[in-house]
Amino acid sequence: MSMTRPNTRIVLLAFALTTIGSTSAMAASTETDFKAAYAAAEAANNEAGRLRNQWTVTAEALADAKKAAEKGDFDHAMASARDAEALAKASIFQATSEKEAWKNLEIR
Amino acid sequence: MKAPLAIHLASAALALAATAFAAMPSAVAADTPDPVADAKAFRNYFVTKFPNVPLDDFANGPYSLNEDMRRQWEEKEQFPPYEFSLEMGKEMFAKPFKNGKSYGDCFPNQGIGIRQNYPYFDPGEGKVITLELALNRCRGANGEPPLSYVEDEMAALTAYMAFTSRGKPFDIKIPDDPRALEAYQNGKRYFYTRRGQLNFSCATCHVQNPGERMRAEILAPALGILNAMPIYRSEWGGMGTISRRMITCNSQIRGVPLEPQADEYRDLEYYLSYVSNGLPIAGPGARP
Amino acid sequence: MASTIRVRAISGGETTEVQVLIQHPMDSGFVKDAGGEIIPPHFIQELTFEYDGRYVFIADWGAAVSKDPYVKFSFKGGRKGDDLKISWVDNKGETDTTTAKIQ
Numbered sequence: 001m002s003m004t005r006p007n008t009r010i011v012l013l014a015f016a017l018t019t020i021g022s023t024s025a026m027a028a029s030t031e032t033d034f035k036a037a038y039a040a041a042e043a044a045n046n047e048a049g050r051l052r053n054q055w056t057v058t059a060e061a062l063a064d065a066k067k068a069a070e071k072g073d074f075d076h077a078m079a080s081a082r083d084a085e086a087l088a089k090a091s092i093f094q095a096t097s098e099k100e101a102w103k104n105l106e107i108r
Numbered sequence: 109m110k111a112p113l114a115i116h117l118a119s120a121a122l123a124l125a126a127t128a129f130a131a132m133p134s135a136v137a138a139d140t141p142d143p144v145a146d147a148k149a150f151r152n153y154f155v156t157k158f159p160n161v162p163l164d165d166f167a168n169g170p171y172s173l174n175e176d177m178r179r180q181w182e183e184k185e186q187f188p189p190y191e192f193s194l195e196m197g198k199e200m201f202a203k204p205f206k207n208g209k210s211y212g213d214c215f216p217n218q219g220i221g222i223r224q225n226y227p228y229f230d231p232g233e234g235k236v237i238t239l240e241l242a243l244n245r246c247r248g249a250n251g252e253p254p255l256s257y258v259e260d261e262m263a264a265l266t267a268y269m270a271f272t273s274r275g276k277p278f279d280i281k282i283p284d285d286p287r288a289l290e291a292y293q294n295g296k297r298y299f300y301t302r303r304g305q306l307n308f309s310c311a312t313c314h315v316q317n318p319g320e321r322m323r324a325e326i327l328a329p330a331l332g333i334l335n336a337m338p339i340y341r342s343e344w345g346g347m348g349t350i351s352r353r354m355i356t357c358n359s360q361i362r363g364v365p366l367e368p369q370a371d372e373y374r375d376l377e378y379y380l381s382y383v384s385n386g387l388p389i390a391g392p393g394a395r396p
Numbered sequence: 397m398a399s400t401i402r403v404r405a406i407s408g409g410e411t412t413e414v415q416v417l418i419q420h421p422m423d424s425g426f427v428k429d430a431g432g433e434i435i436p437p438h439f440i441q442e443l444t445f446e447y448d449g450r451y452v453f454i455a456d457w458g459a460a461v462s463k464d465p466y467v468k469f470s471f472k473g474g475r476k477g478d479d480l481k482i483s484w485v486d487n488k489g490e491t492d493t494t495t496a497k498i499q
Contacts, residue, residue, distance in 0.1 A: 052372065054364035055305045087305070094302060102300040105311045107146075107153045187402065187417045187466060345463045 270391030295379025336393025412474030
């Protein structure tokens with residue numbers, strides 16, 4: 001079974017994004033850090049919205065980030081905000097690459 | 109350079125979606141859509157894939173592809189679960205609006221036996237008009253509030269209208285208008301475009317895997333997939349419109365659904381109905 | 397009010413086959429509505445079929461039976477033209493009953 005290039009790219013992206021186990025040596029996150037991360041995630045998700053291609057899991061990650069931040073757990077909130085940004089960017093990538101890739105599935 | 113991120117994606121699902129389903133052979137799409145050729149190729153694909161299924165039977169979705177399910181469905185059709193909705197729809201359709209007019213006044217032939225002509229392209233507006241949309245516009249034109257596109261009442265109305273057209277072949281027209289062709293092409297593109305975190309397109313399930321299982325469900329073939337709408341879904345414990353089904357399909361693959369009767373959905377319905385031209389209306393239907 | 401019970405009873409040879417579709421919400425009491433409030437339990441508790449003065453089928457139901465239940469069964473005997481009486485009672489004390497002719 002052969003994969004077309006756009007599909008290969010998204011598979012590779014998916015695998016890259018699924019690398020578990022951050023070895024980040026960051027200091028504990030602050031509220032300021034979180035706000036920046038959340039804003040970035042939200043902006044990406046809004047862009048995905050403009051492309052009419054948001055993912056449900058992005059919204060869930062954003063909500064999770066907000067909830068954690070309200071409780072003061074900024075490490076968790078940061079992680080979720082970063083998840084959300086990655087998911088949103090993946091959805092943007094999907095929308096963009098599918099502009100041409102859809103033709104590969106078309107019955108002819 | 110950012111530190112590696114700890115991501116908790118449904119990696120299994122995404123990877124499975126990307127690798128389990130083979131991509132079709134690559135070919136360059138023609139610039140000008142040719143709906144007639146598309147429809148022919150579409151039909152041929154399914155007829156070739158399922159040579160033992162009579163053409164009209166594709167309108168019965170999963171029941172055309174699975175003997176055991178078919179038997180259960182045929183039994184249930186003696187006492188179909190959509191009966192209550194159908195009766196409610198008949199009553200609703202006949203009941204006049206506050207201003208004395210009724211649904212029949214908005215439609216050709218008083219709204220009886222016309223479902224197979226929807227959706228149609230309206231050159232005045234330059235857009236596709238679906239039956240659900242037409243019903244709400246009828247209400248609006250007569251001073252009534254719109255019905256929800258995803259709740260029981262709209263489903264009851266379209267159930268009744270489908271019932272009056274049972275057996276009639278889908279007869280969707282694409283007028284000689286570049287906007288109509290564009291709407292058709294938009295619908296086709298939507299159908300084949302991957303979306304949601306699971307990275308599925310409509311075609312992933314309904315073109316590449318009809319008759320196969322998705323969890324406990326048997327997937328329906330795309331040919332004839334709208335013919336039995338609206339459907340009573342046992343899963344929903346109730347009746348559902350085309351709008352409802354499109355929205356739930358989106359969210360099931362973890363894509364945020366668009367608003368009911370969004371342009372994309374209208375165009376999608378246009379495309380899917382057109383490529384099923386000739387197959388009989390089988391609505392209202394029952395599904396697991 | 398229209399009957400909630402739709403029935404078809406067909407006699408063939410020694411047995412009669414009965415099919416029934418009942419319109420009832422059959423709320424289990426475990427489901428929440430859109431506002432987050434529990435929808436109170438409302439389900440049929442007893443469903444009976446009477447023929448020739450005796451019960452030919454009794455169902456004791458609970459919350460696990462789904463909305464708009466459908467029942468199909470056969471019983472020995474039953475002649476064309478005879479009456480079959482179907483009744484149900486739910487946990488709120490509401491009831492409905494209908495009599496159908498065996499075909």
